[in-house]
Amino acid sequence: MSAFPPSVLPPALPTEVGPVRHLYVHVPFCPSICPYCDFHVLTRRSGQVEAYLDQLEREAAMLAANYATDLDTVYLGGGTPSFLRDDELARLTQTIRRHLGWGKIENTLEVNPGTVSAARARHWRSLGFDRASVGVQSLDDATLKFLGRQHDAEQARQAVRQLTSAGLRVSGDLITAVAGQPLESDIAGLIELGVNHISAYTLTIEPGTPFARRGVTVAEDDERAGFERTAELLGAAGFGRYEISNYARSGEHSRHNSAYWQNRFYLGLGPGAAGHYPSRDPQLKAERRTNPHLHDWLAHDFASGLAGEAEAIDAEEHVTDALFMGLRTRAGVNLTELSRASGIAVGERYAGPLQRNLVAGLLMREGEQLRATEQGWWLLNKVLADFVNG
Template sequence: MRHLYVHVPFCPSICPYCDFHVLTRSSGLVEGYLARLDAEAQELAATYPVDLDTVYLGGGTPSFLRDNELTALVGSVQRHLGWGRLENTLEVNPGTVSAGRAAHWRALGFDRASLGVQSLHDPTLLFLGRRHSAAQARSAAGHLLAQGFRVSGDLITAVAEQPLEEDIQGLHDLGMGHISAYTLTIEPGTEFARRGVTVSDEDERRGFEVTAERLAALGYERYEISNYARPGERSRHNLSYWQNRHYLGLGPGAAGHYPARDSGLLSLRRTSPHLHDWLRGERGTPDLLPPHEWVTDALFMGLRLREGVDLDDLTQRSGVAVAAAYAPAIQSNVQQGLLIRDGSRLRATEAGWWVLNEVVTDFLEVDVGAHQADS
C-alpha cells in the first residue's frame, strides 16, 4: 500500500454547494477524532503492508485544525504508517494561512498544498458561501510559496457572472504550478439544492472550454479532465486514483481501495461511516469487486487521463481480455469520435471528455463473462 488518504471532516463553516462529510467542531469532538484516528492507523498498519509514496490530508478543512492538533495527527500517521517519500499534500483554506502556520506545516513534512481559492472575485466568493476574500487567497498563496510548497489552486467554474478569464489569469499570476478546475455542481441535500440554485448548460460548457483554452495558452498541460499542471507539478497522489491503484483510507468518510484476499475477487472498496458511527469503531461495508467490475472502474477513472489507459496493462492486472471483451463499445465510441485507439492505448478525445459518463455507460453494458485472459 503506497498511498494514504486521511479525511479531516471539520470546517469553519459548511459551503452551500458541499456534499462531502463535513461538520463544524464542538467541544471534545476533535479530541475524540484524534484518538480514534490513532487507533485506526494502528489497525491499518497491522492489516496491510505499507510503504508510502504519497499522503493526502483532505476534508473538510485540514488546515482548520489547530497547530497542536495537526501535529498530533501527523504523529499518529508517521508512527504507525510512515510518511510519503514522493509527496505529502495538505488541503488548505485561504482564511487559515499565516506565515507562521505555513512554516509549521512545512516543518511537519508537507511539501504540497491544495489551496481552496475557488475564485479571485469577491462577489463570486460571496455567492459560493466562502468566508475568505480574494486578498486572503493571494496572501495565502504567497505564504505557502515562500515556504517552498508546491501549490495547487482550486477553481470553481460555471458560476453565473463569474469573470472566469480573470480568475484563471490570477491563479497563473500567483505562481500556481497546478490548477484543479471543477464545474459547480448542485448536489441533492445541499443548501444550493434547497434554494433551487441551478447551473445553466451554457455556463457549464463555457467553463469547460474557456478553462482548457486559457490554461493551455498559459503553459499548463491538461493531464486529467479537470486538472492542469506545469512540468513536474502533477498530483502524484491523485494519479493513484485515476490509475486505479490501491490506497488506504483513514478517518470518517474516507474511501480506500484494498487488495482482496478472496481469490475470486480482484479488490474491494470501503468507505468509512460518518464521524459518530466511526467514533464507535464501525468500519463500513466493503464493496467487493470481481475482475470485470474492477476493469470498468479502471476504464472510468483512466479515461479521465489525457494518456488514457493501456488495455494490455488492464488485461494483465485483471485477468480479463479487455480489448476483446469491450471491442464493440470501443469501436462504437471510436467511430463517434469520442475515443481514440492507438495500439493498446485507449484515450478520450476532447469531445469524449465532455460526455465521458455516457461513454463509460457503453462499457458497463458489456457482458465480459467469456473473456478471461490466457494465464
C-alpha cells in the same frame, strides 16, 4: 455481473505487487459549510476533535496490523485539515508516521485561505507537508460571496504567497460556470501568483445541499463554456491538461491523485474516508470500502477490524474501474496491460462499446492505448455507462 466465455490470455497479473503506497486521511471539520458542499463535513464542537484524534490512532494501528505500507504519498483532505490547530495537526501527523510511515514523494494538505498565516505555513512545512491544495475557488469577491466562502480575494492571494514562501508547492482550486464570474481574470490571477497546478471544477448542484434547496441551477451552456474556456486559457499559459479537471506545468502534477486515476491501492483513514484495498480472496482483485460518518465511526471498535461495508471487486469490475478512472486522464488506458492485470481480453469483451465510441469520436485508439477525445471527456459519463452495460 454478466458472464462471458474466458479468452486465452497469459496468466493474469496482480493489480499491484508489494505494499500499499498511498494514504488518504479525511479531516471532516470546517470553519463553515459552503452551500454547494456535498462532502462529509461539520463544524467542530467541544471535545470532538480530541475524540477524532484518539479514534484515528486506533484506526491507524489497525490498518498497520493488517496492511504492509511503504508510502509514496499522503493526502489530508476534508473538510478543512488546515482548520486543525497547530498541536492537533502535529498529533495527527505523528499518528500517521508512527503507524503507517510518511510519503517519500509527496505529502499534501488541503488548505482554506482563511486559515493561513506565514507562521502556520512554516509549521505545516516543518511537519513534512510539501504540497498545499488551496481552496481559492475564485479571485473575485462577488463570486466568493455567492459561493458562501468565508475568505475574500486578497486573503486568497496572501495565502498563496505565504505558502509558496514557506517552500510548499501550491495547487489552486477553481470553481467554474458561476454566473457573472470573471473566469479569465480568475485564471490569470492564479497564474500571476505563481501557482503551477490548477484544479478547475464546474459548479455542480448536488441534491440536499443549500444551493439545491434554494433552487440554484447551472445552465449546461455555461458548464460547457467554462469547461472549454478553462482548457483554452490554461493551455495557452503552458499548463498541460493531464486529467479532465486538472492542469499542471511540467512535473507539477499531483502524484497522489494520479494514483487514484491509475487504479492503485490506497488506504482510507478517518470518518467518511474511502479506500481501495488489496483483497485476501484470490478470486477477487480488490475491495472498496468507505468509512461511516463521524458518529458511527467514533463508535466503531477498530480492534474488530475495518469499519464500513466492503464491496468486492472482481475481474470485470476491475476493468470498468480502470476505464472509469483511466479515461479521465490524458494518458488513457493501455488495453494490453489491463487485459493482463484482469485476466479478461478487454478488446474482445468490450468490442461493442469500444467500436461505438470510436466511431462516435468519443474515444481514440493508438495501438493498445485507449484515450478519450475532448468531446469524449465532456460526455465521459455516457461513454462509461456504455462499457458498464456492455
